[in-house]
Amino acid sequence: MREKIEVNIKVPNQTRYLGLIGKIGEDVARALRKYKGDREELAYHINLVLTEAMANAIRHANEGDPEKEVHITITIMGRSLNIKVYDQGQGFDICSLPSPDFKNLDEHGRGVYIIRSLMDQVTYRKVKRGGHVLEMIKTLQ
């Protein structure tokens, strides 16, 4: 039987919840039944992409408004890992951002590069009921 896990969470638009969501992502990695790779590395990577995507949603898309919400879904279906982070903003197309310039020591601009490096497919699109969703997909070993 194919393993199916679905986690669906909503938190206020505040960075203090980054640790909570990251921890949940790590626990999902540790709970997988058949994963053959390095579990602790996968746990760190899920924590990381969730943290990066949420921080972008909170600061850029939702413009730091504490009244707004961030909605996260983590779905495991067999070997497919799918993470969606929904914002309630006007859109901040992280997919159009260039890769960081490694020669210039810039303080910002590494978050999207990290997400793209660790996940197989990354898309950002409008949602009918308002806001946008950042979808990140990876095939697990």
Added chain:
Amino acid sequence: MIVRIEEKGAVVLIEVKEERLDAHNSGEFKGQMLNLFEEGKNDLVVDLQEVRFVDSSGLGALVSGFKNASARNGNLKLCGLQPQVKSMFELTRLHRVFEIFPGAQEALASF
């Protein structure tokens, strides 16, 4: 944001006492380093021994500290990186920028 700041001769050792250095606390961490620069303390060692998780904002705060130290003819060196944290520096190629030591003693002795 909990850090332990200790003067070791001319060098300041900053031990980060947090499990995560991320978008939630990296701004405060940057501020704590700026306070040291304003006091004329430009040679820093940041000990990340207790830090299990760093995101791009945490890396950004360290880059900011490194640039500030360099601009003042000082240096910011790192030590105590856990393996997953170290892999973040490799992924973003920042391991070529920072001097990274296994422990605080080695880092302090390198000044």
